[in-house]
Amino acid sequence: MNQTYSTYTPNEQAVWRLLFERQMAQLPGKASQAYLDGILATGFQADRIPDFERDLNPRLQRLTGWRVCAVEGLIPNREFFELMANRNFPATTWLRRQDQLEYLPEPDMFHDTFGHVPMLSNQAFCDFLEALSRIALQHIESEETIAMISRLYWYTVEFGLIQENNHLRIYGGGILSSVGETTYSLFSLKPKRVPYDVETLLKTPYIIDHFQEQYFVIDSYEQLFHSIPEIETTLEGLLVS
Numbered sequence: 001m002n003q004t005y006s007t008y009t010p011n012e013q014a015v016w017r018l019l020f021e022r023q024m025a026q027l028p029g030k031a032s033q034a035y036l037d038g039i040l041a042t043g044f045q046a047d048r049i050p051d052f053e054r055d056l057n058p059r060l061q062r063l064t065g066w067r068v069c070a071v072e073g074l075i076p077n078r079e080f081f082e083l084m085a086n087r088n089f090p091a092t093t094w095l096r097r098q099d100q101l102e103y104l105p106e107p108d109m110f111h112d113t114f115g116h117v118p119m120l121s122n123q124a125f126c127d128f129l130e131a132l133s134r135i136a137l138q139h140i141e142s143e144e145t146i147a148m149i150s151r152l153y154w155y156t157v158e159f160g161l162i163q164e165n166n167h168l169r170i171y172g173g174g175i176l177s178s179v180g181e182t183t184y185s186l187f188s189l190k191p192k193r194v195p196y197d198v199e200t201l202l203k204t205p206y207i208i209d210h211f212q213e214q215y216f217v218i219d220s221y222e223q224l225f226h227s228i229p230e231i232e233t234t235l236e237g238l239l240v241s
Contacts, residue, residue: 003052003070003093012095013049019101019110020046022179030182032162032171034125034221038118049095050113060117064126068117074106078140084133089120102180115173116157124221125171129157131228135235145235148202152231155201156224161185161193161217168193168217184211193217198230202238 024046028036042050042059050056050068057067069088083090091112119125132149139145158174168186175181185191192214194200201216218224 001070001072001093005049005051005054008049008095011098013047015095015098015101016049016110017046018098019096019177020044020114023114023177023182026179026182027170027176030170030186031176032119032164032169034122035118035171035176038121041121042118044114044118049109050117052091056113056117060120063121064123066120066126068113068120077136077146081133081136081140084129085137087126087130089116089129091117111173111177115175115177119171119173122221124225128221128224128228131225132231135228135232139235142239145239148235148238151204151206152198152201154206155204155216156196156218159185159206159212159215161215162221163217163219171218171221181211185215191215196223196227198227198234199238202231202234 024039041063043055044050052068052070060066060068064087066087066089068091069083070093071083071090073092073094075083075090080090089112092107092109094108095110096108132153136146136149139149154174156172158172160170160172161175162169162171170176170182170185175185188211191212194214194216196216196218204214207213
């Protein structure tokens with residue numbers, strides 16, 4: 001499907017501005033530097049919903065060879081991983097209403113683009129996404145394996161934290177697009193924050209209806225990519241056992 005940019009209303013542009021400015025006011029000092037660099041590199045602006053084909057994709061293609069692919073909403077696992085294995089990040093095109101600013105039952109365009117796309121300017125992170133998606137496609141008929149891969153994706157791509165220059169920072173899109181969880185993930189005493197560990201992540205169920213009870217912390221995006229062989233062997237071991 002296409003984004004059909006001309007159909008966005010002035011009210012939707014205003015909602016984008018509100019969400020964008022609200023998050024950008026608090027992300028410096030909390031978001032990963034790779035994410036903040038990505039905001040600039042991808043050309044995100046407060047006064048304009050991103051135009052996938054005209055503005056966003058040409059920038060991403062030059063940076064990492066990726067692009068954003070418009071989808072209607074949540075898509076089946078096979079389609080999701082096939083897109084990403086071919087360097088296409090699926091993003092919805094609908095934007096939440098003004099009365100939905102705090103919570104949505106499913107991801108909208110602000111989550112998909114503002115939360116995730118700036119990280120697509122980081123090559124190691126992109127290489128991790130592509131490789132993980134190829135692993136998923138090898139096991140796409142196994143619900144058990146896809147469930148484990150989904151847990152790892154959840155605790156990294158969606159709700160991951162990174163240690164940068166001795167400071168805890170956010171790179172997960174689910175946190176970066178949430179005004180409440182941005183502060184909670186870094187400063188609340190309630191959740192656990194534990195080092196990235198492949199087997200633990202594959203075994204840890206996640207929650208979708210409230211803030212996370214634990215976060216996994218990586219040391220670098222290269223660590224994520226270099227863990228791909230371990231992900232493959234650990235999956236095989238867990239399936240045998």
